[in-house]
Amino acid sequence: MRDNIRTFDKGIILKMRTFIFFLMLIAGTGFFLFNQVFAGDPSGANTYSESIQGLKFSVNFAWTLLSAFLVFNMQAGFTFLGAGFVQKKNTLNYLSMSFIDFCIGALVFWLIGFGLMFGGSRLAPGLSLGNRFIGYSGFLLLGDSYDVSTAALWMFQIMFAATSCTIVTGAVAERFKFHAHIIYSIFLCAVLYPVFGHWMWGKGWLELLPFGAGARDFAGAGLVHGIGGLTAFIAAWMVGPRYGKYNPDGSSNVIHGHNLLYIVIGTLTLIFGWFGFNAGSTLAVTELRVSIIAVNTFLAAAAGAVTLLYLSFRITKKSDIIMTCNGALAGCVAITASGAYVPPWAAIIIGIIASLITRISLYSIETKLKIDDPVGAISVHGANGLWGLLSVGIFSDGTYGGVKGLIMGSGWQLLAQFISCITLVAWCFSAGFLFFFVLKRTFGLRVPVNIERSGIDIYEHGTSCYPGM
């Protein structure tokens, strides 16, 4: 009987086979067209030399790559975190979504995204073609961009794209169709993230705004977390709340996660990775500001956690570990944009405000907007991504990168940050809405309701997460 239910998947499977063939085809074409043209420096022999300059390259490579590895470890953190937040019957579904989106994301980002995002930025060899709105060089790391410097940049950026993709997974967990998830992973890594990323980081129009130092997003609070969180908002809204989340009168029920241990370990693993995320975003350890960035990250996380611990204790008389974990993550997200520009005391204020924003938006999204977000991705990542962007304009003290905020008496930076916030919201909502609307009409976003009640694990994956228990 189950086979009958599943026949509608046939079409999509064929599509996916085509996708694989397409992938192999591209790889093959790339080989024949570009393999012999080595204009880049694929062995690093020309980039490195036995001099101060060469050593500078090598420490910066080591720093960037190790940070990229740490950011990769955030995938394990997200996996733990989300698995703890969902119900037992849907754990495996969440795990596989969060596992597969970085796999698919990596391939798509390699094929399309990286070229769109960094073409024209000239941050590394082979990224010369592009304008202020879109880039178009560096696809497939071929030709000129088959170069050690470009590969280091690619390695760091793909981890960010994958993170952005994984954030959405949390908000739509427990009811999303698996193939819809794959399609949006492709969309997010190929279009949504790279285009805005190009504006922000790839010498696009936002980065070159004539106000202040131009819009600044140091490690991607708006870019990575904002895009992830706001897309999650659209996706969770389009897919609708989980079965039984809201009563007929509109009041909401609590749906428990199944393992708090996973949530705490996930949060700790995420913070571990976040040091690579923020401090590594200098892409250079010769820029000694890295120490202050790491300190700021840690302080903001701690401030966020402590604030929500205190609040939850005041309100409910219980020390709520889940809120505490969310508070720490909120602090981390908010400091992501401003980590390099603000002094440590400001990091604490940013963290405190971030955790309050999380608390308020968790409440308002659940009870006022009636959008069901099992993991809290919209509040933690979306709302705080925007707050992080704005905080650059408020607390920057002008000691790094020439970014001066309100506390230095200049409002122009805040204006630039504000414009980038508006653009971010407009871009995510319009592109995200269009995409999910089309997806909903063609493939559908939700699993059938009987499947949702009995658990997606067995239906999609053939086994429960805890077989035989």
Add this chain to the structure above:
Amino acid sequence: MKKIEAIIRPEKFNIVRDALTELGYPGMTVTEVKGHGSQKGISEVWRGRRYRVDLLSKIKVEITVQDADVEKIVNTIINEAQTGSIGDGKIFVFNVENVYRIRTKESGDTAV
């Protein structure tokens, strides 16, 4: 109608079920239970200290059958679940007043 309630070793459960399915029975309810009889538990180790686990895992099988089938099923369970060591378990047989099948609202013997 009679209800047979057998408490057996978990490692014997598969064998017992195989034997019963071959024999034919209307249906069973299985529960994981803990308890002890004359077997006084086993000792385990926690960070170098021995301790005694005196309630052991067992499996409780409940089968409701026609009176005529009771002996056949009980004998099968005994034959299959026996090891000769302490802790093989027990079988209880109860009288059942009535049985209803929810789907069709049948009752009595036909509902078993």
Add this chain to the structure above:
Amino acid sequence: MKFFTNKLKISAWLLFVTTGIFVLGTGIVYAGDPNGSQTYSDSIAGLKFSVNFIWTLLGAFLVFIMQAGFAFLGGFLRQKNMLSYMAHCFIDSTFGAMVFYFFGFGLMFGGSKLAPGLEDGNAWIGSDGFMLLGNSYDVQTIMFWLFQMVFATKTVSIIAGAVAERLKFGAYLIYSFLMCGLIYPIYGHWVWGGGWLSTIPFGAGVKDFAGCACVHTIGGVMAFVGAWALGPRKGKYNPDGSPNAIPGHNIAYMVIGTLILAFGWFGFNAGSTLAATDLRISVIAANTFIAAAAGATVMLFLTWGMTGYIDVPYLCNGALAGLVAITAPCAYVAPWASVVIGVIAALIMRGSIWLVEVKMKVDDPLGAVAVHAANGMWGMLAVGFFADGTYGGVSGLITGSGWQLLAQFIGTVVALAWAFAWGCGVFYIIRYHMGVRVSDLVEFEGIDIHVHGSPCYPVEEGLVSISGEVVEEQKEMDREQLTILEKAISNDATREKIYSEKLGRWVYALVKPSKKK
């Protein structure tokens, strides 16, 4: 078991005595540079040392965390054997490290001259640098040792997955001793320690960048022989030879284990340059990631197309297969080639799981043979196919030269033969002397309670347990009852199974009541 414990006591004493003799005899003479003051200087050369130290050590730390990843993969085993598998992984990284310190490192890198104090050795075996004494008590040598030690312990962990749920703990100790002390180091010497394979006159010699043959093929083939010698778990195969699925207890652990393994793999591959001044590290890291992603993606669509389900354990195995296969070629190929390598690796993994499980009837609970052995060999050959000549002078078939492929082929065959011969020898000798398998009762009730004394997931405190010492006569009675039980369960294990037409599956044949009485 008594006999074995005594042996252990003796060997522990022997280790102490040897250490003492070495320390008194040679250890006092510091000819190396144990505090680094001579290696480091405030100059370009000194700074170069320090960045390379950072890179190699952090790489080693990342590889160490792979042990946690391996331990998490135990979610694919049954609950009752989780602790035993984790103990195996833990023992590898501790006991194995000791053995590598005493014997392995000297055998592997003596004569390689890769670091100070590694002078003596020939093309077949090294004989210098034991116990990091004398000249090899040097900052560079010890950094190198740390990186190689974590590799050696990884090799042992690969086998733990294939022999899980039924191997005796003592047998595992002996086996990990031999693996870290002899089998891995000697083959490693041939490829990495300046041995005969690395100087073979075809292409650039056998090139195994981060250990496809040394680590994965050796480990995987030993795993195959181990699982084969042990025989399948109870209930894995029906009398007609068809396999049954034995589901694990926590797939979440499997996914998280795979992610942690992939995290550590970056250190494994990119760290293997042992130098951050070798800027190829960025291409290596990118290749590693792309191959893992390609492997997992292929398995996603393959399982989806074939069964209609997204089979998560296969996704994880696909990613691991890609990672294993890219281990040797990661430094020599371009990113497009790593996609191809990852895709083929996943297909090979799927094929060899079927081959091992259905055709050869070797029961491999974690798929170690398919993931590590088959893809280790594919990775070695992939160097010969896809190396593009931009790094280390290694040119494969795509640049029009077949010699490198020949060298890789020789290296692979030698690894296969070496591991297979040792595997057969070791496991059959252990089987003859002390037995490799736990008793049937232990296998039914789980190794955790019987060998490690406590289940991995202990039950609620008030419900089942009270503390207290066990009295002597109680122990006596326990032992007596245990013997009876063990005999009964062993009888069950050998019982005849018949095919039930009614149920469509294999069932235990009924015991005739008359026979019993």
